Amino acid sequence: MATNRYQESARLLGRAKQVLASGVSSEFRKYNHPHAIFYTHGQGSRIYDVDGNEYLDFTLSQGPLIVGHSHPAVLAAIQEYSTQGQLFAGQHLKEIELAEKLHQLIPSAELMRFCLDGSEAVQTAFRVARAKTGKPKFLRFEGHYHGWLDNVAWGISAPSIDALGSREHPQAYPWSGGLSAYSREEFMILPWNDIELVRRTVAEHCGELAAIITEPVMCNNGCIVPQPGFLEGLRELCDTYGIALIFDEVITGFRLGLGGAQQYFGVTPDLSIFAKAIASGYPISAIVGKREWMEEIETARVIHAGTMNASNATVAAALATIDVLEQDPDTYARMFRLGRKLMQGLREAADKTGQSLLVQGMGPMFNTSFTPLQQIRDYRDTLSNDKAKLNAFIAGLHDRGIRVIGRGLWYISAIHTDEEIEQAVAVATEVLKSL
Numbered sequence: 001m002a003t004n005r006y007q008e009s010a011r012l013l014g015r016a017k018q019v020l021a022s023g024v025s026s027e028f029r030k031y032n033h034p035h036a037i038f039y040t041h042g043q044g045s046r047i048y049d050v051d052g053n054e055y056l057d058f059t060l061s062q063g064p065l066i067v068g069h070s071h072p073a074v075l076a077a078i079q080e081y082s083t084q085g086q087l088f089a090g091q092h093l094k095e096i097e098l099a100e101k102l103h104q105l106i107p108s109a110e111l112m113r114f115c116l117d118g119s120e121a122v123q124t125a126f127r128v129a130r131a132k133t134g135k136p137k138f139l140r141f142e143g144h145y146h147g148w149l150d151n152v153a154w155g156i157s158a159p160s161i162d163a164l165g166s167r168e169h170p171q172a173y174p175w176s177g178g179l180s181a182y183s184r185e186e187f188m189i190l191p192w193n194d195i196e197l198v199r200r201t202v203a204e205h206c207g208e209l210a211a212i213i214t215e216p217v218m219c220n221n222g223c224i225v226p227q228p229g230f231l232e233g234l235r236e237l238c239d240t241y242g243i244a245l246i247f248d249e250v251i252t253g254f255r256l257g258l259g260g261a262q263q264y265f266g267v268t269p270d271l272s273i274f275a276k277a278i279a280s281g282y283p284i285s286a287i288v289g290k291r292e293w294m295e296e297i298e299t300a301r302v303i304h305a306g307t308m309n310a311s312n313a314t315v316a317a318a319l320a321t322i323d324v325l326e327q328d329p330d331t332y333a334r335m336f337r338l339g340r341k342l343m344q345g346l347r348e349a350a351d352k353t354g355q356s357l358l359v360q361g362m363g364p365m366f367n368t369s370f371t372p373l374q375q376i377r378d379y380r381d382t383l384s385n386d387k388a389k390l391n392a393f394i395a396g397l398h399d400r401g402i403r404v405i406g407r408g409l410w411y412i413s414a415i416h417t418d419e420e421i422e423q424a425v426a427v428a429t430e431v432l433k434s435l
Contacts, residue, residue, distance in 0.1 A: 042069025077320035084187035111294035119147025129211035143379025216261035339363030345425030396431035
C-alpha cells in the first residue's frame with residue numbers, strides 16, 4: 001500500500017513556525033507522524049488533512065469526540081442557540097438544564113460549577129479541599145495527568161526508573177522547565193494501585209492531607225485498570241481521615257458511561273472533574289461534588305470565577321452530546337463490544353506476527369505497548385516499554401490511514417462500526433509484520 005504524503009502539512013508547518021512557537025498551540029501536536037499535521041475537516045469516524053489523506057480516527061481529538069466528528073445534531077444545537085447570543089456574562093436557561101442533567105447522571109454531582117478545561121477544574125477542586133479541611137497538601141500518583149499547571153506537572157514522566165526513587169519515597173521528576181519550586185511542596189506522590197502503601201502513607205501524614213486525587217482508570221499512561229479494592233480503599237481512607245477523594249474523570253467521564261467511572265466502579269468520590277467528551281470538543285469542564293464540599297464555593301469561602309464559563313455554544317454542545325448518547329440505549333454496550341473486539345484482534349495479530357504487543361484497557365479506551373510484561377499495573381511498569389517500536393507502529397498505522405494517539409492510546413466512539421474495527425485490525429497486522 002502506498003504511504004500517505006505530507007508535503008503540504010510540512011509547508012504549512014514551516015509557515016506556522018514563523019509566528020507560533022514550534023508551529024503549534026499545544027505541545028502534544030508536535031509529535032504527530034512525521035511532524036505536526038494540518039487538517040481540513042472531519043466527518044463521523046474520519047478526519048482529512050491538507051494533503052488529501054483520509055484517516056480512520058481513533059484519537060477522536062485526544063478523546064472529546066465521543067459521537068464522532070461534526071455530528072449533525074451537535075452542530076445544529078450549537079448553531080441554533082448561538083443565534084441568541086455567544087456569551088452573556090450572566091446566567092441562561094440551558095446552563096440550568098445541563099446542570100440538572102449532570103445532577104441526574106453523575107453520582108457525586110449534588111452541586112457543580114462549569115469551567116473551561118480540566119486543568120482549571122482540578123485546581124478548583126484543590127482549593128475547595130484545602131478550604132474545607134484546613135490542610136495544605138494533596139496526594140497524587142505517578143504517571144497520572146491532572147493538567148499542565150505547576151503543582152501537577154511533576155511525576156508525569158521520567159527518563160528511567162532510577163529517576164523515580166524508591167516506591168516508598170518517590171522522587172517527583174519535573175515535567176517542564178520553569179516550575180515553581182514551591183509547587184513541589186504542595187503534594188505527596190506514590191506509585192498507583194498499591195493500597196497498602198497508600199494506607200501507610202496516609203496514616204503517617206493525614207494531618208497534612210486535604211485530598212487524594214486519582215484518575216479512576218490510569219488512562220494517560222498504559223490505560224491501567226484499578227486493582228480490585230483499590231478505589232474502594234481510597235474511599236475508606238478518605239472517610240476515615242476527613243480527606244477529599246477527587247476523581248479526575250476528564251477522560252473516563254462519559255466514556256465508561258454517562259455516570260462516569262464512579263458509576264461504573266460503584267465508588268463515589270467527594271469531588272470530580274468532567275471535561276473532554278462532555279461537549280464534543282467544545283471548551284467546557286465541570287467540577288461536580290457532594291454538597292458538603294461544594295458549599296465552600298456556594299458560600300463564597302472559595303472563589304471560583306471565569307468570564308468565558310458556560311458560554312451558549314459550549315452548553316448547547318454538551319446538552320446535544322448527552323442527547324445523542326441517550327437516544328440509543330445500546331450505545332455504551334456497543335462501544336464496549338467494539339473496543340474489546342479491536343483489542344482482541346490486535347492481540348491475535350501480535351500472536352501471528354510474533355510481536356510482544358500488550359493490549360490493555362476497558363474497551364471504549366485502551367492502550368497498546370511493546371513490553372515483555374504480561375500486565376502493566378503502574379507507571380513504573382510502563383518504563384519497560386519499547387518506545388522506539390511503538391513509534392514505528394504508530395507511524396506505520398498513520399501512513400496507512402489509521403490515526404492513533406502517539407503514546408498508544410486508542411478511543412472508540414459511538415459511531416465506529418464493525419467494518420472499521422476489522423479494517424483497523426487488518427492494517428495493524430500488516431504494520432506488525434513490517435516491524
